[in-house]
Amino acid sequence: QKEVEQNSGPLSVPEGAIASLNCTYSDRGSQSFFWYRQYSGKSPELIMFIYSNGDKEDGRFTAQLNKASQYVSLLIRDSQPSDSATYLCAVNNGGSQGNLIFGKGTKLSVKP
Amino acid sequence: NAGVTQTPKFQVLKTGQSMTLQCAQDMNHNSMYWYRQDPGMGLRLIYYSASEGTTDKGEVPNGYNVSRLNKREFSLRLESAAPSQTSVYFCASSEVWGTSGGPYNEQFFGPGTRLTVL
Numbered sequence: 050q051k052e053v054e055q056n057s058g059p060l061s062v063p064e065g066a067i068a069s070l071n072c073t074y075s076d077r078g079s080q081s082f083f084w085y086r087q088y089s090g091k092s093p094e095l096i097m098f099i100y101s102n103g104d105k106e107d108g109r110f111t112a113q114l115n116k117a118s119q120y121v122s123l124l125i126r127d128s129q130p131s132d133s134a135t136y137l138c139a140v141n142n143g144g145s146q147g148n149l150i151f152g153k154g155t156k157l158s159v160k161p
Numbered sequence: 162n163a164g165v166t167q168t169p170k171f172q173v174l175k176t177g178q179s180m181t182l183q184c185a186q187d188m189n190h191n192s193m194y195w196y197r198q199d200p201g202m203g204l205r206l207i208y209y210s211a212s213e214g215t216t217d218k219g220e221v222p223n224g225y226n227v228s229r230l231n232k233r234e235f236s237l238r239l240e241s242a243a244p245s246q247t248s249v250y251f252c253a254s255s256e257v258w259g260t261s262g263g264p265y266n267e268q269f270f271g272p273g274t275r276l277t278v279l
Contacts, residue, residue: 081265092251092270093204100265137204139268147192147211147257147266148219153203 051076053140055152063160068125070155072138075119082114082121083149085137093137097123128159163187165271167252173277174242182237182274184252192255193235194219194268195227197248204251210235211257242278250274 085093099112111124138152195207206219210229255266
């Protein structure tokens with residue numbers, strides 16, 4: 050059974066701090082990795098994807114991938130109260146269909 | 162450009178009733194998906210359609226059927242609803258691309274349907 054593990058949180062950080070969200074996955078064949086943000090009562094929104102080892106930056110967000118350690122992370126710099134949400138890590142499950150396996154999410158709370 | 166749309170937004174059923182959840186996308190994507198989301202369980206794939214005319218089971222297909230009506234539309238049917246099917250249902254679509262080192266796909270989600278089965 051392929052798995053994606055996340056700390057459920059809640060992760061609480063002060064406004065302006067760096068929030069670090071972590072995810073591990075079990076399938077070494079996974080090639081693509083995604084971070085979704087989900088506000089309470091809303092649908093998941095894609096915020097980052099990463100396909101290669103290393104870092105990928107987009108504004109205040111940085112995704113980090115280490116395939117050898119089967120580890121992907123999301124850093125949010127200068128955290129804002131509007132970043133308070135549940136963050137879902139998703140990993141493609143191999144094969145040609147492109148299906149994703151989702152973690153259960155980490156709830157982030159940014160305190161003013 | 163509406164993206165992925167779902168109807169209805171809310172629905173209450175009695176045990177044994179049937180209903181169909183509708184999903185449509187205007188991004189010309191080949192692949193479409195149905196998920197359910199339950200507290201503490203995360204998103205779980207019910208069925209998916211890699212292209213028009215094909216459908217396949219996901220992780221939790223029991224009690225559901227799907228129809229890929231055309232490239233735009235993918236519906237989910239509950240033939241005889243049970244309380245265990247109380248959940249939030251999300252439809253998503255994507256374009257799957259890449260062969261070397263892939264596949265790669267970014268899935269985009271609809272707003273969801275909140276279903277309660279009494």
